[in-house]
Amino acid sequence: MPMIAFIGLGNMGSPMSANLRRAGHHVTGYDVSPASCAAAEAAGIAIAPSLAAAAKGADIVVTMLPNGALVLQCWQGDDGLLAHAAPGALFIDSSTIDVADARAAHDAAARAGMKSVDAPVSGGTGGAAAATLTFMVGGTAEAFARAQPILAAMGRKIVHCGDAGAGQAAKICNNMILGISMIAVSEAFVLGEKLGLSHQALFDVASTASGQCWALTTNCPVPGPVPASPANRDYQPGFATALMLKDLRLSQACAETFGAHTALGAHATQLYEDYAATGGAAKDFSGIIGAVRGKNA
Numbered sequence: 001m002p003m004i005a006f007i008g009l010g011n012m013g014s015p016m017s018a019n020l021r022r023a024g025h026h027v028t029g030y031d032v033s034p035a036s037c038a039a040a041e042a043a044g045i046a047i048a049p050s051l052a053a054a055a056k057g058a059d060i061v062v063t064m065l066p067n068g069a070l071v072l073q074c075w076q077g078d079d080g081l082l083a084h085a086a087p088g089a090l091f092i093d094s095s096t097i098d099v100a101d102a103r104a105a106h107d108a109a110a111r112a113g114m115k116s117v118d119a120p121v122s123g124g125t126g127g128a129a130a131a132t133l134t135f136m137v138g139g140t141a142e143a144f145a146r147a148q149p150i151l152a153a154m155g156r157k158i159v160h161c162g163d164a165g166a167g168q169a170a171k172i173c174n175n176m177i178l179g180i181s182m183i184a185v186s187e188a189f190v191l192g193e194k195l196g197l198s199h200q201a202l203f204d205v206a207s208t209a210s211g212q213c214w215a216l217t218t219n220c221p222v223p224g225p226v227p228a229s230p231a232n233r234d235y236q237p238g239f240a241t242a243l244m245l246k247d248l249r250l251s252q253a254c255a256e257t258f259g260a261h262t263a264l265g266a267h268a269t270q271l272y273e274d275y276a277a278t279g280g281a282a283k284d285f286s287g288i289i290g291a292v293r294g295k296n297a
Helices: 013-022 034-042 051-055 068-075 099-111 124-130 143-150 164-196 199-206 243-258 262-279 285-296
Strands: 001-005 026-030 060-063 091-095 115-119 135-138 155-162
Touching: 001 013, 001 051, 013 026, 013 034, 013 124, 026 034, 060 068, 060 155, 068 099, 068 262, 091 099, 091 143, 091 164, 099 115, 115 143, 115 164, 124 243, 135 143, 135 164, 143 155, 155 164, 164 199, 164 243, 164 262, 164 285, 243 262, 243 285, 262 285
Parallel strands: 001 026, 001 060, 060 091, 091 115, 135 155
Antiparallel strands: 115 135
16 A cells, blocks of 8 residues: 555545545645644544654555645645655656646656646535545546555546646636526526425426536535525535636636636625625635525515
8 A cells, every 4th residue: 555645634624535545655744834734634534743753655645625826835845745755656646736736846856757647526425425526637648557546545537637737727617607596496496486486396496307407416505405505504615616717717727827706606606705805705616605694685
């Protein structure tokens, strides 16, 4: 079994690293948060005192971090991960970051003689805990082949999307669809309320008709029809609005850079910015239905 360093032990990284441990891998973790380290240690993860110590001798390095600048900072430099991992190690970045930052990380790995993939995920904290994540992977065929068995311990579906940065491109496009569709589902329920239609009736029709989508059938924004949805837990995340907003902003930055017109993506970004600014940032992104109701009041 390869030696694995896992950097970033937050709400996603902690259960992902625990699944690697359960698959029989030796995993050494590191996070700047003592609470995150304590939670991962309770799940059997050995905790290192520094990035360099975590990476020392590692055959596989997985990063799950908040942004591209932090990924590049952790990978590079004399005290960085690339300088201390085993020669020829494979670097897997499962953060959701800008395509340009992902490509810069690949370049840094190549200069250090390492292999790399960008492998952002879909499936949220529930998928991380259940090892049912979807991985969208960018990188060479050789690097993908090395990464696949590692990713399989943490996810159910693994898709090679193309060369460096392609995984991030797929993630950004997917989450733009998700953000837009959640607003559409929320508007439909609010319109249904005004028309005297029960939530269950609309769900029963739309979930088996042309309106069917993940935002409706898995993450339904109204309580009742889908018992496991965050709407039944006062919108405790799942997938926090702040993270959805981050991904939508990435989509719009890419749209501007590459000259794509994404009118609905831009409007969805503005709506989530407004919702986050008025107290919704820490709630599940499906809580935006409250903002939709507010506009209809």
